[in-house]
Amino acid sequence: MENNKIKHTALNEKAGIPQPEIFSPSVVKNIQKYRKVQPSSDELVTGILSGNITALSRAITLVESTNPDHLVKANEVINACLPHANKSVRIGITGVPGVGKSTFIEAFGKHLTGLGKKVAVLAVDPSSTISHGSILGDKTRMEELVKDKNAYIRPSASGDTLGGVARKTRETITLCEACGFDTIIIETVGVGQSETAVHSMVDFFLLLKIAGAGDELQGIKRGIMEMADAIVINKADGDNIRKAKLAKTEFNRALHLFPAKRSGWIPTTATCSAITQDGIPDVWETIVQFVELTKGNDYFNVKRSEQNEYWMLETINEQLKLSFYNNSDIQKLLDSNKKAVQNGEISPFAAAQILLEKYFK
Amino acid sequence: MENNKIKHTALNEKAGIPQPEIFSPSVVKNIQKYRKVQPSSDELVTGILSGNITALSRAITLVESTNPDHLVKANEVINACLPHANKSVRIGITGVPGVGKSTFIEAFGKHLTGLGKKVAVLAVDPSSTISHGSILGDKTRMEELVKDKNAYIRPSASGDTLGGVARKTRETITLCEACGFDTIIIETVGVGQSETAVHSMVDFFLLLKIAGAGDELQGIKRGIMEMADAIVINKADGDNIRKAKLAKTEFNRALHLFPAKRSGWIPTTATCSAITQDGIPDVWETIVQFVELTKGNDYFNVKRSEQNEYWMLETINEQLKLSFYNNSDIQKLLDSNKKAVQNGEISPFAAAQILLEKYFK
Missing domain, CATH: 1.20.5.170 (Single alpha-helices involved in coiled-coils or other helix-helix interfaces)
Incomplete structure (x- = not known):
């Protein structure tokens, strides 16, 4: 054996192997x-x-x-970007999973960049914080658009509260606009509170649907149909065309039962196919008409400044609630009072009074 | 002249007329x-x-x-009444002015007392604090019902805030129930936020309409149709019957576009005439079926305890906001920040941060 050749006692100190540095120099x-x-x-x-x-x-x-x-x-x-923002058209798009939002946005976005527009696609999906939902997360679902120089796709912001997510999305809109994007598309999933939030940050709200039995409507939250400026029936291709046209008529009839909008705009219905591109240019034409009308009657600007104020007040209200419900005294009392109220042992107003007195003292 | 006969000097003091007491003894x-x-x-x-x-x-x-x-x-x-309350059916009735709410409630209420029910009719109308609106104020509009021993009619509570009005109405429900009223009808005007409040305190929500052009729908606030458990077309008498039946079909179609209700109840449409009494018993039959269904699937009780919790949290949130917006420091800063936000000079979130820091310091 080789070490037999070297003579030394056990007291000799070996030079040893140089230890690696604790921090890799390349990482540093x-x-x-x-x-x-x-x-x-x-x-x-x-x-x-x-x-x-x-x-x-x-x-x-x-x-x-x-x-x-x-x-x-x-x-x-x-704050430095704010003076350069505010010059785009902001479009909210919602629809339950399965209506083909991604393929629609891909086809629609490609059409817009073809017209020389710069398109930013964002998403609001508070549920993704829990389910790690795939909304826009899987960018490959927009294969073409993602490669387009004039398109910018950003997956959904996450956050603990819808308020937090909304803040991030609102500020992202400002940044995208300052960066020169003139069309902002905000996607949302159509099943939660997020539609109200998105509706409060866009100019035009588009509800995407598919033809079929009433079942697929079940997932859409109440009130969303009333928020829509346009209902577009997607997947109107092949055998589906006739069904889609029938659905369009049906929705059109339903829309007329709703009260007139403050914008003066009469919500429209249309069919389209993200695959054959049929109807995609018309969706954009509708939005152009909407913008013309509402810029003409000043609703466009009034709504935007109202939206700004809304978000200021929303943020305040959310923070006031967080401060209350995160208060350790309140947390100790809240559950027992809630139970007593649910069981009808104490009136809701008397219970609220007890908690508020504790908080303000 | 007569006074010439009485001889006295100007220095004489007259007995004078006894002065009336400052307080009328009868009033005291x-x-x-x-x-x-x-x-x-x-x-x-x-x-x-x-x-x-x-x-x-x-x-x-x-x-x-x-x-x-x-x-x-x-x-x-x-609190003493609470254990004896909670045993009624609570029915919310809404509709724009002109649909005949009072005549409907009179006919409906008489039908119920005829069945041996004890009926309390209340109203929620926050606008009455400003306009002194006539909702139920003019009791003579329910001439028959007001004379009925088994009916109790109470004009609308007033208050500065919807929250205040809601509290009073909720507590009035408790008192009426403890007093033995087994059917509580709560009327509201169908044009403001009060419907959401009423919807959150009743078991069954009835939307009253009349047939005609789309115009009369304009006054109904968004979302009310989606809250309805039944839409009843009133004034279906004489020449109106055909039009009312058409309207019923139309609303029925529209209702089917809405998502299924958590209660498992499929909203119904019907026509009725408060004058000929046609359809009035059917409205009650519908409510009986609703109660059977929802007591069977436990939705009835779950909803009531959720409503209790909702009112506790609503009261808290309203008080938190009042404390913030009535704060004198905030009032000094609010307007200028609001304006800066509306004009896009500062982001809504930055402005909210400034105000909140002031409030919590």
């Missing part, structure tokens, strides 16, 4: 490099205003961060 | 008598539980009072 270099290029808020704003997608993505990541330091920086970026 | 007596018979909360409860209408009316007046002393006493009465 990478982190240092990354830190160096972490741009300032001024640099981000300059980048965004010149249409730089990398700067846009970084700013959105900043907005989505929960780190309090990032919040300050994010607010700086947002 | 009345007030003392009234004070003496002002019953204790125990006496009120005993009266209510024995079906005494005077005690019921006095307790409702107490609940409606804004005097803080009365609030304490009202809470005592409510």
Whole structure:
């Protein structure tokens, strides 16, 4: 054996094998490099205003961060972008899973970039925080659009509360607009509270449906149909065309039972096929007409400034509730009072009075 | 002249006319008598539980009072009545002015007392605080019902906020139920937020309509149709019958486009005439079926305990907002921030942050 050739006592100290450094030098270099290029808020704003997608993505990541330091920086970026924002058309698109939202948005987005538009696609899906839902998460579902230079697709922001998700989405809209995107599409899943949130941040609200029995309607939350500026029956191709046209007539009849909209716009119904492209250009034409009408009667601007105010008040109300319900005294009392109220042992108003007195003392 | 006959100097003092007392002794007596018979909360409860209408009316007046002393006493009465309440069917009835709510309720109420029911008719109309609206105020519109021993009609509670009105109505329901009324009808005007409030305190929600062009629908607030458990086309008499039947078909079609209800109940449509009584018994039959179904699948009780919890949380949220928006520091800052937000000078979320920091410091 080789070590027999070397003579030394057990007291000799071996040179030993050099231990690896605790931090890999290459990782350290990478982190240092990354830190160096972490741009300032001024640099981000300059980048965004010149249409730089990398700067846009970084700013959105900043907005989505929960780190309090990032919040300050994010607010700086947002406030600097605000004067350059507000110049797009914001379109909300909703529909239950299975109506083909992704293929519709792909076909619709391609049509828009073909017209020279710059299209940003965002998503609001608070449920994804629990279910890690796939809304826009699987970007490959928009294979064509994702490769388009004039399109920017961003998966859904996540957050603990709908308010948090809404804030991030609203600020992302501002960033995208400052970056030169003139058409913002916001996708949502059509089954929860998120439609009301999306409806409160867009100019035009489109409800996507498919023809068939009443069953597929069950998933749509109440009131969504009344929010729609247009109902579009998707998958109107092949054997489906006749059924889709019948559904269009049916929805049209139903829409006329709803009260007139403040915008002066009469909601429309249409059929389309994301596969054959039939009807896709007409959807855009409808939106153009809507924008013309509402810019003419000033509803467009009035609604936007109302939306701004709405989000300010919503944020305040949400924070007031969080402060109350996260209060440790309240948490101790809430459950027992809730149970007593549910069982009719104490009136709801008397229970509320007890809790409020505790909170304000 | 007669006074020439009486001889006296100008220095004589006349006896004078005795001055009236500052307080009329009869009024003082009345007030003392009234004070003496002002019953204790125990006496009120005993009266209510024995079906005494005077005690019921006095307790409702107490609940409606804004005097803080009365609030304490009202809470005592409510809490003592709670174990005896909760045993009625609560029916919300809405419809725009002109659909004939009063004549419908009169005919419907008479039908119910004819069946041996004890019927209480209440109203929720927050607008009456401003317009002094006539909802149920003009009791003579229910000439027959008001004379019926088994009916109790109470005009709408008033208040500064919908929350206040809702509280009073909810507690009035409790008192009426404890007093033995087994059918509670709550009327509302169909044009404001009050429908959501009423929907959250009843078991069955009935939307009253009349046949005709789409115009009369304009006044109905969005979402009300989706809340309805039944749509009843009133005034289906004479030349109107055919039109009413057509309207029924139309609404029936529209209702089927809405999502299924958690109750498992499929909303119905019907026609009726408060004048000829046609269809009135069927409305009650529908409600009986609804109660059977929802007591069978336990939705009835689940909804009631959810409603109790809802009103506790609503009261808390309303009070939290009132405390914020009535804060003098906030009032100084709110308008300027609102304007900056509306004009897009500051993001809604940044403005909210400024205000919240001020409030919590």
